[in-house]
Amino acid sequence: MAGFLDNFRWPECECIDWSERRNAIASIVAGVLFFTGWWIMIDAAVVYPKPEQMNHAFHTCGVFSTLAFFMINAVSNAQVRGDSYSDGCLGRTGARVWLFIGFMLMFGSLIASMWILFGAYVTQSKFLS
Known part of the structure; x- marks a missing residue:
């Protein structure tokens, strides 16, 4: 961004x-x-x-995207590039792995929310008529 x-x-x-x-x-x-x-x-x-x-289980996508939102924003650009003054817990590689997991959670929750949208709401009306 x-x-x-x-x-x-x-x-x-x-x-x-x-x-x-x-x-x-x-x-x-x-x-x-x-x-x-x-x-x-x-x-x-x-x-x-x-x-x-x-179905209130559909809120799970929002919870995981919130978790991913905080995971992605917890890592600065300097930590990913290796320019920060302190290396943190696992250094540059750990920051990149943490960021990758955050992006995977974010995209996974986006895909799951699209699946819920089409599976539960869009195609449901075609089967009822």
Whole structure:
């Protein structure tokens, strides 16, 4: 996400320096999107409290993506490159393995959520009619 806005040209504005605040803006946008997803998931659980209306095991994807969100954000770029002042627990290799596991959890929860979307909601109406 750090290079997301590298090739995008902002309109020239002398009052705001976007280059220094790019990572902060990207982090704020990611946090707002993450908060919105949890808000919608909790609201759906409140509106449909019975398991017949919505299976509450579907929240597992959100829990694993939250775990992966914190795992990925716990590792800095300097630790992955090996430029940090302290090596941490396992050094550069450990940081890369930790980041890889975090990305695997994130993509796994994304794939599982798509499977739930299509398996439980999209194709279900075709079989009922």
